[in-house]
Amino acid sequence: MADGQEEDFSQLPLPDRFAHKNWKVRKEGYEAAAKEFELTPDESDPAFRPFLSDPSLWKAAAGDSNVAAQQEGLAALCAFLKYGGQQAATKSRNFTLQPVYEKGLSSTRPQAKASALEAILLYIELDKSDPVIEELLPALSNKQPKVIAATLNAITAIYHNYGVKIVEPKPVLKALPKVFGHADKNVRAEAQALTVELYRWLKEAMKPVFWGELKPVQQQDLEKLFEKVKEEPSPKQERLTRSQQAARASKPVASNGAEAGEVDVAEEEEEEPEVDAFDLSEPIDVYSKIPADFHEMIASTKWKERKDALDALFNILNTPRIKEGPFDELLRAFAKSMKDANIAVVTVAANCVEKLAQGLRRGFAKYRSSIMSPMLERFKEKKQSVADALGAALDAVFASTSLSECLEETLGFLLHKNPNVKAETIKFLIRCLRTTRDVPSKPEQKLIADAATKLLTESTEALRSGGAEVLGTLMKIIGERAMGPYLDGLDDIRKAKIREFFDTAEVKAKEKPKAAPPPAKPASAVGKKVVGKKPVAKKPTPAAAPPVEDAAPPPPRSAAKALPKPGLARPGLAAPSALRLGGLKKPASGAPSSATTSPQRRVLSPPMSNDDDEEAVAPSPSKFGMGRGGLAGRPLSRPATAPLSPPSAPPVANGLSAIERAELEELRAERERLSALSDSLRSSNAKLTAEISELQNQNAQLIEDHTRDVLQIKAKETQLVRARGEYDVLKSEMESLRKESERYKREVSRLGRDSIGREREDMSRGRGMEDEAGGIYDDSTVKRYPTNGDTQPSRPINSTLQRTGSAASSQSGRALSNKPRPQSGYNPISPSEEKENGGLDPLTARRKISPPVGSMNGSGMTSPQRPTYASREASETGSVGSREPRPEENWKRAAEVTSQLKARIEAMKARQGLTRH
Structure with missing residues (x-):
């Protein structure tokens, strides 16, 4: 079941x-x-x-x-x-x-x-x-x-x-x-x-x-x-x-047996750009997020506010993909920021341009013309961080456009007068050539090549290397053959430099050669034979006609030139027999039969050496003589008799002769070319050797000059550093001396005023005591005390001794003036003298009676003078036996006081270290 x-x-x-x-x-x-x-x-x-x-x-x-x-x-x-x-x-x-x-x-x-x-x-x-x-x-x-x-x-x-x-x-x-x-x-x-x-x-x-x-x-x-x-x-x-x-199966099979479809698919896969964050992200609307006061802040006079506004905008623009919007006014603000005096503002503005260009991609192309020139112009800034930010922004702008759109503006800045702008523009152009996927057109190739060739003559090595790198990168794109016409006229050193950059350049765009129909091989082979054998080109080639007909046309032309000389050829002799005689003599001499063509080549070489020049055929028979040379020359002069000879032998001999002549001419031409090439290589080698030696000498001289200049610069720098150090030291010393001098001047002026006042008071007191000792007061009434600080009174001095004469009086005055000032608190004035002066001491009374008179002491300095003897004695009323001092005694006394004052000032300066040596 x-x-x-x-x-x-x-x-x-x-x-x-x-x-x-x-x-x-x-x-x-x-x-x-x-x-x-x-x-x-x-x-x-x-x-x-x-x-x-x-x-x-x-x-x-x-x-x-x-x-x-x-x-x-x-x-x-x-x-x-x-x-x-x-x-x-x-x-x-x-x-x-x-x-x-x-x-x-x-x-x-x-x-x-x-x-x-x-x-x-x-x-x-x-x-x-x-x-x-x-x-x-x-x-x-x-x-x-x-x-x-x-x-x-x-x-x-x-x-x-x-x-x-x-x-x-x-x-x-x-x-x-x-x-x-x-x-x-x-x-x-x-x-x-x-x-x-x-x-x-x-x-x-x-x-x-x-x-x-x-x-x-x-x-x-x-x-x-x-x-x-x-x-x-x-x-x-x-x-x-x-x-x-299905696409691969539909590709035809290539001629080499491999499927062309496989190659094409692989190439397409290689050409596909890498997936980036822009392709994976959703566009974000950043225009609505721009602060309302952005344009007000960007126009502020404070650079900090301008930078803060750009920083806030950068955080908004920092997204992988940006939804398109009306950014025209924003780009105008960026272009204005490129001219800002503060480099921090320029850097942040360039970063904002970079993020906006990366987020919009192709949508940024319409803003290129308004921002590219200001950024290229700002390359004059020497700080590398600013140049890097501007370069990144320009790369993002180029990625949103194409080489054709940016080329004209970029090449214009290669002629800028600022070398820094030139150098950075060259770097930008090289990056454009490396990253572009579009091959430049023929006119664009010529513009780039011409601009780069001009850079090869710049005085700066960086600019020359940049020009060579531009040419090498362009050669990598279009190929060596297409680049050949642009390199004509350049020396070998520059070509070698361009070749180095060509070998190391990595580009994404390569010009694909157009597929040409394959030419027929037989036709190309025949064409090569015709071009390669120029001496035989005047005669029909063996491929075009039978060998007998090849040899027939040239002899009549040579014979026509030989007819004016009758002794060189006999028209009655048969040409075949002459050829046979000339051709059989060498084999009969014992040479092998297989080498029968080589003797003929040696015999016929003189007239064939100038086969293109028909006039050169005439001297050849005379060189060999009338008998043997004439027989050898008859076939060339009488080719018409060739049919009378047996038809089998002469064509073979004539065919071999034409082939040998062509071969001989080819070998001679090759030898001449090799000889010329060897000579040119030899001369070029000698020239290059001379150039190398010259360059080596120049290099050695330049190295020596450079070393000398470096040593001189270092010596100058050392001297400059030393001079600056000495200058600083001297300056500090001068400043300290100036301050010390000012301080000393103030101290001297203060001490001078004090000392002069004290001296004047001392001298006034001394003179008063001298007058008292001169007889104004009696020794029983007034007693003088010493000024050395001793509390015991000294012996009284008899006033009569003071009136003995002018000499004793002057000596006593000097002694009293030289004595130290009395101590404070001691007053040697008697009560009777105070009564006579109205309750004042004699010194004060004398000052009131005789005010000081300024006098010039030769140096322009004014100093108060003491009261004269006349005024002093006039004020002393009631004196016994007063006398009038003589004028010469007054002058002497004034001179002594002046000298003493000067000596004291010098001593004071010596104590304070102000005396000049």
């Missing part, structure tokens, strides 16, 4: 067997369907129709409850997709993907898992990847961790096989932070594997999309994994879609 049931099941249609409740029947139905699909001739076979009309059958097959049946159902699905084509994929995709990732990818059987993954890859291969990714992303929110891990593994395999050019990475990147936060470690491990696979394709461009949402620990772990794949070569697409396979 079981056998009958099996037979009945095998007779059921495949759709019925797919929906049968017995898992064995379903399993056998899946196997039968897979075999039937393999036997179909094409996609339109009737075997696919039931499953195309009812694709829900595959949903049950992919998610069969029985593990064994599910394995066969997934295998049948793979066969259906493989042989059913695009229509099978589009019809069944919406029904099968969910059971595939829910039950197939997480199956316990390896074969079922492999079939499920193959089915997903086939869906992408047959149609598009976007619907497949959209169906797989909901699986990342599944409740079962094993389903999420299996789906992440499948997505990793998708990118590994097809790459990011076929499968859009943006939706997956946005979903990565969610799976990184999953509690299951297997899910997190698969998320790391997927991220590393995406990093192999996207590198750093993937980070702006999701990197900020990860934890620092997760970022560190990923960075460690990224380090392992950074050094790996760029990944390639391992599995082609059906459209790519």
Whole structure:
């Protein structure tokens, strides 16, 4: 009965067997369907129709409850997709993907898992990847961790096989932070594997999309994994879609036997630009985020406010992709900031231009003309940080445009008078040539080459090297042959420099040679013979006519020139016999018969050396004489008699002679060319040797001059440093001396005034005491005391001794004036004297009576004088026996007082160190 049931099941249609409740029947139905699909001739076979009309059958097959049946159902699905084509994929995709990732990818059987993954890859291969990714992303929110891990593994395999050019990475990147936060470690491990696979394709461009949402620990772990794949070569697409396979199959087979399609596909893959953050990011509207007072702040007179405004704007523009908007006024503000006197403002403005150009890409092209010239002009700034910021901004501007749009403006700044602007513009042009993907047109090539050639004559080495690098990079783009005309006229040293840059240059744009139709080989070979053998070109080639006719035309021309000399040839002799005689004499001399052509070559070489010049044929017979030379020359002068000889021998001899003559002429021409080449190389070698020696001498002289100049500069610098040090020391000393002198002057003036007052008071007191000793007071009434501070009174001095004469009086006055000043608190004035002076001391009374009179002491200094003797004695009323002093005594006394005052001033200066030596 079981056998009958099996037979009945095998007779059921495949759709019925797919929906049968017995898992064995379903399993056998899946196997039968897979075999039937393999036997179909094409996609339109009737075997696919039931499953195309009812694709829900595959949903049950992919998610069969029985593990064994599910394995066969997934295998049948793979066969259906493989042989059913695009229509099978589009019809069944919406029904099968969910059971595939829910039950197939997480199956316990390896074969079922492999079939499920193959089915997903086939869906992408047959149609598009976007619907497949959209169906797989909901699986990342599944409740079962094993389903999420299996789906992440499948997505990793998708990118590994097809790459990011076929499968859009943006939706997956946005979903990565969610799976990184999953509690299951297997899910997190698969998320790391997927991220590393995406990093192999996207590198750093993937980070702006999701990197900020990860934890620092997760970022560190990923960075460690990224380090392992950074050094790996760029990944390639391992599995082609059906459209790519069809494109490759449609390519013709190349002449070398390899498929041209493979080469073209590889080239297209190489030419595709790398995916960056701009392609993965969504455009952000930054125009609405610009502060309302930005333009007011950027026009402020304070550089700090201008910089703060640009810093705030930079934070707004620092986004991978910017939505287009009316940025004209903003670019005008940037252009104005390029002329700012503060370099910090210029640097931040350049950074803002860079971010705006990177965010807009092609949308920035319309703003290029308003910002490019101010940035190039600002290259005059010598600070490297400013130049770097401007260079990065210009690179971003160039990336948004093309070489043709930027070339004219860039070449204009190569003629700038500022060398720093020239140097930075050259660097910018070189970067443009390296990064451009468009080959410059012929006029543009000429403009670039001419501008770079002018730079080779600059006085600065950096500018000359920059010009050579421009030419070398341009040669890398257009090729050596196309660059040849622009290098004509340059010396070998400059060409070698350009060659060095050509070898090291890396460019993205290379001119592809146009495919020319292959020329016919026979025609090209004949053309080469005609061009290579110029002496024989006047005669018909052997390929164009028989050998007999080849040799016939040249002799009449030579004979026509030889006819004016009758003694050289006899018209009566037969030419064949002469040829035979001339040709058989050498073999008869013992030479081998195989070398019969070589004697003829030696015999006929004199007249053949000037075959192009017909006049040179006449002297050749005279060189060999009348007998033998005439016989040798007759075939050349009388070819018309050749038919009279036997027809077999002369044609062979004439044919060999023509071939030998052509060969001889070719060898001689080759020898002349080699000789000329050797001479030119020898002269060039001698010239180069002389130039090398001259350059070596110049180099040695320059090195010597440079060394001498360096030593002189160092000596001058040393002297300058010493002089500056001495100057500083002297200046400090002068300042200190000036201050000390001022202080001394103030002190001297103060001490001088005090000392002069004291001296005047002392002298006044001394004179008063002298007058008292002179007899005004009686010794019984007044007693004088010493001025040395002694408290005991001294012996009274008799006043009569003071009136003995002028000499004793003067000596006593000098003694009294030289005595020290009395101590403070001691008053030697008597009460009677106070009564006579109205209660005042005599000195005060004398001052009131006789005020001081200023006198010039020769030096212009005025000093108060003491009262004279006349006034003093006149004031002393009631004196006994008063006398009038003589005038000469007054002058003597004044001179003595003056000298004493000077001596005291000098002593005071000596004590304070003011005396000049």
